[in-house]
Amino acid sequence: MRKEKDYRELLEELIKETIEKRGIKDKRVLAALRSIPRHLFIPGGDLVLAYSDHPVPIGYGQTISQPYMVAYMLQELEVEPEHRVLEIGTGSGYNAALLSKLAKEVYTVEYIPELAERAKKVLKDLGIENVHVFVGDGSSGLLEYAPYDRIIVTCSAPEIPGTLVSQLKEDGILLIPVNEGYYDMLKKVVKHRDGKLEIYDLMPCAFVPMRGKHGFT
Numbered sequence: 591m592r593k594e595k596d597y598r599e600l601l602e603e604l605i606k607e608t609i610e611k612r613g614i615k616d617k618r619v620l621a622a623l624r625s626i627p628r629h630l631f632i633p634g635g636d637l638v639l640a641y642s643d644h645p646v647p648i649g650y651g652q653t654i655s656q657p658y659m660v661a662y663m664l665q666e667l668e669v670e671p672e673h674r675v676l677e678i679g680t681g682s683g684y685n686a687a688l689l690s691k692l693a694k695e696v697y698t699v700e701y702i703p704e705l706a707e708r709a710k711k712v713l714k715d716l717g718i719e720n721v722h723v724f725v726g727d728g729s730s731g732l733l734e735y736a737p738y739d740r741i742i743v744t745c746s747a748p749e750i751p752g753t754l755v756s757q758l759k760e761d762g763i764l765l766i767p768v769n770e771g772y773y774d775m776l777k778k779v780v781k782h783r784d785g786k787l788e789i790y791d792l793m794p795c796a797f798v799p800m801r802g803k804h805g806f807t
């Protein structure tokens with residue numbers, strides 16, 4: 591009971607003092623953040639680590655992204671309630687859990703089977719049923735359920751994989767960190783009705799490298 595109260599206070603402080611102050615205004619994104627306990631996605635469940643604005647190791651050399659970056663990406667993704675969203679890089683499952691509150695269906699692909707299994711369990715324990723976790727190489731997307739209204743990649747790619755763009759619907763948005771040497775650049779790709787692409791550089795960031803066919807070998 592006490593732990594429950596502590597986590598809610600810490601989460602609220604993180605949202606008010608960091609996430610809102612740094613400019614996240616989207617009401618649905620903020621509500622999603624308030625509804626998902628981040629500590630459940632962190633091995634050991636440490637509350638201080640979970641509710642600080644930092645990336646945290648989740649094992650197998652991977653990390654759960656910094657909360658501000660997660661919130662920023664979700665705001666830029668402009669998800670609507672009827673959307674079907676593809677995520678590449680399930681990791682802990684935290685971002686997928688947030689997406690489950692914003693979208694109709696979420697398809698998420700993870701390269702490391704152990705992480706996918708752990709994420710599945712946490713999502714199930716939280717009663718989340720609209721997230722579908724797949725093990726495999728997501729660098730070519732997930733053809734089975736394509737096309738998607740939105741695609742979000744949470745590992746950094748050497749370049750924007752064409753197959754991901756081809757699995758995006760018209761009026762779709764793809765967010766992807768692309769490695770540019772010493773840092774990654776978070777890119778927003780907007781696919782217009784005539785198929786034309788607009789690509790914006792949003793901000794420098796640091797993500798773990800994408801593996802697989804269109805990743806780093």
Ligand code: SAH
Nearest residue numbers: 679681682684685701728729744800801802
């Ligand atoms: N969104 C995650 C953060 C994931 S870190 C969260 O909320 O916790 C990035 C993840 O991408 C890692 O788990 C890594 O294993 C995964 N990854 C790397 N290359 C991949 C690929 N080609 N296909 C699917 N997942 C990949």
